[in-house]
Amino acid sequence: MTGRRRGRPRSSESADRRAAILASARTAFAARGFQGTTVRAVAADAGVDPSLVAHYFGSKERLFVATMELPVDPAAKLAGVIAEGPQGLGERLVRTFVSSWDPHREVIAALLRGAVSGSEASPPVVEMAREVLVAAIHSALEGERRELRAELVAAQVIGLGMARYVAAFEPLASSPVEDVVAAYAPAVQSLIDG
Amino acid sequence: MTGRRRGRPRSSESADRRAAILASARTAFAARGFQGTTVRAVAADAGVDPSLVAHYFGSKERLFVATMELPVDPAAKLAGVIAEGPQGLGERLVRTFVSSWDPHREVIAALLRGAVSGSEASPPVVEMAREVLVAAIHSALEGERRELRAELVAAQVIGLGMARYVAAFEPLASSPVEDVVAAYAPAVQSLIDG
Numbered sequence: 001m002t003g004r005r006r007g008r009p010r011s012s013e014s015a016d017r018r019a020a021i022l023a024s025a026r027t028a029f030a031a032r033g034f035q036g037t038t039v040r041a042v043a044a045d046a047g048v049d050p051s052l053v054a055h056y057f058g059s060k061e062r063l064f065v066a067t068m069e070l071p072v073d074p075a076a077k078l079a080g081v082i083a084e085g086p087q088g089l090g091e092r093l094v095r096t097f098v099s100s101w102d103p104h105r106e107v108i109a110a111l112l113r114g115a116v117s118g119s120e121a122s123p124p125v126v127e128m129a130r131e132v133l134v135a136a137i138h139s140a141l142e143g144e145r146r147e148l149r150a151e152l153v154a155a156q157v158i159g160l161g162m163a164r165y166v167a168a169f170e171p172l173a174s175s176p177v178e179d180v181v182a183a184y185a186p187a188v189q190s191l192i193d194g
Numbered sequence: 195m196t197g198r199r200r201g202r203p204r205s206s207e208s209a210d211r212r213a214a215i216l217a218s219a220r221t222a223f224a225a226r227g228f229q230g231t232t233v234r235a236v237a238a239d240a241g242v243d244p245s246l247v248a249h250y251f252g253s254k255e256r257l258f259v260a261t262m263e264l265p266v267d268p269a270a271k272l273a274g275v276i277a278e279g280p281q282g283l284g285e286r287l288v289r290t291f292v293s294s295w296d297p298h299r300e301v302i303a304a305l306l307r308g309a310v311s312g313s314e315a316s317p318p319v320v321e322m323a324r325e326v327l328v329a330a331i332h333s334a335l336e337g338e339r340r341e342l343r344a345e346l347v348a349a350q351v352i353g354l355g356m357a358r359y360v361a362a363f364e365p366l367a368s369s370p371v372e373d374v375v376a377a378y379a380p381a382v383q384s385l386i387d388g
Contacts, residue, residue, distance in 0.1 A: 148366055
């Protein structure tokens with residue numbers, strides 16, 4: 001909290017700085033991808049000390065998650081979606097992802113597309129899919145081959161992201177959220193039902 | 195055909211050169227991605243003139259297709275799969291893709307992963323999906339929202355490639371082809387049936 005100006009409400013100043021960091025991070029992730037973006041550069045662009053980025057967001061991964069404005073965090077959001085049970089889960093999943101991603105098309109596209117520019121690693125979105133999505137879906141499934149089916153649901157979600165934001169197939173890329181939900185959710189639900 | 199040695203059967207010599215070009219291309223695509231690979235470099239590595247690559251394969255795109263050893267080419271293969279009608283098409287599509295891709299996991303992964311290292315373009319696999327897969331699927335569909343559904347089938351295929359080869363989710367990545375077909379095909383078929 002060094003450098004905080006006196007006489008200004010802490011909450012407002014904190015919100016301003018947090019917003020400035022998020023705006024810089026969004027620009028940086030979209031332009032240079034996840035691996036090409038450093039916390040130091042984001043901090044410099046936002047006019048704050050790098051320690052403040054760590055203070056607000058903890059890590060570059062969490063900063064990325066925050067730029068997507070997923071409520072709370074993906075794990076918590078998914079937990080809520082899944083808590084309502086397997087019935088209608090395909091619909092809730094597709095709606096949650098598309099409506100969370102749509103406001104950040106460029107960031108999502110950059111991250112899915114080539115954020116890892118030729119390295120061996122998977123794109124961070126794919127890593128998040130592995131650690132968060134597959135685990136969450138798996139907990140919601142019943143019946144046989146739960147692991148495989150959870151991974152294939154994740155495949156559908158990743159594929160939807162690639163097709164809507166990276167490949168930008170038309171009419172898919174421009175279709176309203178509810179049209180995508182109506183068309184895609186039954187296919188996702190079919191894997192959930194097994 | 196300059197530089198062909200005399201006294202050796204044309205067909206055998208031609209097959210050797212073609213195989214040498216393919217081997218060089220496979221290595222180059224896996225190591226440097228689609229955009230990072232030049233026909234000139236592939237030719238040099240194979241010890242042939244670049245014009246011979248053009249003679250055998252026509253373009254870098256066709257050379258890439260050839261490295262995947264898809265029988266004839268993807269459009270012809272898909273046409274055959276689709277000609278059998280929409281019934282069971284989900285199953286035939288998943289089996290065709292997985293069994294065609296499995297022998298070339300590294301190439302597929304490299305191309306899906308980061309072949310375009312930060313550029314604006316889509317990965318070539320995504321471009322091929324747009325031009326070949328979406329168009330072919332679309333021709334097989336009946337009912338409403340055919341364009342959207344064809345693009346969502348392509349999304350499922352791309353997502354399967356990402357999950358099996360790039361993210362390498364387990365058990366998905368190691369599952370036998372027929373296990374993947376059994377689990378995923380009904381979800382693909384659900385979009386085909388609309």
